Amino acid sequence: MRKVFLVTVITAFLVTGAHAHMGATGVVLERMEAMKSIASAVKAIKSQLTSDNYSSAVVSENAALIEAHSGKAFTKLFPKGSEGAPSEASPLIWKDWAAFEKIADDLKESAGILKGVASDQASLKEPFTNMLKTCGACHKKFREKLN
Numbered sequence: 001m002r003k004v005f006l007v008t009v010i011t012a013f014l015v016t017g018a019h020a021h022m023g024a025t026g027v028v029l030e031r032m033e034a035m036k037s038i039a040s041a042v043k044a045i046k047s048q049l050t051s052d053n054y055s056s057a058v059v060s061e062n063a064a065l066i067e068a069h070s071g072k073a074f075t076k077l078f079p080k081g082s083e084g085a086p087s088e089a090s091p092l093i094w095k096d097w098a099a100f101e102k103i104a105d106d107l108k109e110s111a112g113i114l115k116g117v118a119s120d121q122a123s124l125k126e127p128f129t130n131m132l133k134t135c136g137a138c139h140k141k142f143r144e145k146l147n
């Protein structure tokens with residue numbers, strides 16, 4: 001019994017311990033999970049860029065997932081007062097809400113453009129890079145890395 005308990009504790013630590021957000025709950029946890037699904041969608045798309053076995057479905061489905069998680073669906077996960085550890089959201093978000101919303105909309109738009117070219121592997125690179133720029137632009141201004 002005791003051993004099983006320990007293994008569970010250790011596994012739980014390995015799964016969550018690598019992140020800065022131990023103990024995140026509610027909307028903060030929700031947005032971290034959303035961002036993680038966005039990040040794995042990015043990885044899935046990236047794996048297709050140079051794949052010899054190209055799947056346009058993988059690209060369009062994952063671009064659609066990112067599109068669905070951005071814009072208003074994204075900004076609604078940032079209600080006023082939801083900053084502070086373990087969240088890495090910068091208080092600047094609420095001081096410059098219009099700029100924050102604009103980048104969330106840019107992500108939606110660029111994911112839509114990427115989805116639109118999914119049938120042609122050769123034309124993915126530029127829209128993919130443009131989409132990643134929106135991740136970087138928002139993180140640079142509105143995310144404060146805790147570690």
Ligand code: HEC
Nearest residue numbers: 032035038039042087088089103104107134135138142143
């Ligand atoms: C409009 C702003 C914005 C955009 C666009 C954005 N992010 Fe983020 N991202 C944030 C903020 C703010 C946080 C910190 C959230 C928190 O800790 O409460 C974050 C956190 C993250 C995290 C850490 C999640 C965790 O487990 O704590 C990952 C991974 C991430 N973003 C990936 C991405 C990727 C990949 C993209 C682009 C496809 C992207 N983000 C686009 C604002 C943005």
